[in-house]
Amino acid sequence: MKTEPARPKEETFLLRLYVAGQTPKSMTAFANLKHICEEHLAGQYEIEVVDLLENPQLARGDQILAIPTLVRKLPEPVRKIIGDLSNTERVLIGLDLLPRA
Numbered sequence: 001m002k003t004e005p006a007r008p009k010e011e012t013f014l015l016r017l018y019v020a021g022q023t024p025k026s027m028t029a030f031a032n033l034k035h036i037c038e039e040h041l042a043g044q045y046e047i048e049v050v051d052l053l054e055n056p057q058l059a060r061g062d063q064i065l066a067i068p069t070l071v072r073k074l075p076e077p078v079r080k081i082i083g084d085l086s087n088t089e090r091v092l093i094g095l096d097l098l099p100r101a
Contacts, residue, residue, distance in 0.1 A: 013037075013045040013095065014074035018064045021053045025084050029068035032085035040097050070094075 017033055019026035030049060037045045050058050052067060062071045062080075072079040072095055081094040092098040 016048045016071045018069045020067045028084045
């Protein structure tokens, strides 16, 4: 049986999703992220989408090497997940919402 680790109710997850335009993979990543957040972090998250076609210089700050990439800015430590976020369990583990196996 998997349980979610306890976290303060007021803790907000600040998530930044790096994409390159409105590609199918980028759109899928956003849809998957939104679904995961609604299901597991309802009311406790903010999503910022950064389009690197419009702001390529922003990739340097978070050392983005592939897209789409999700960066969990808060709570610390910073975590990164690369891909379209279709593997829900992998995303939950990456966000520290599920314990590692």
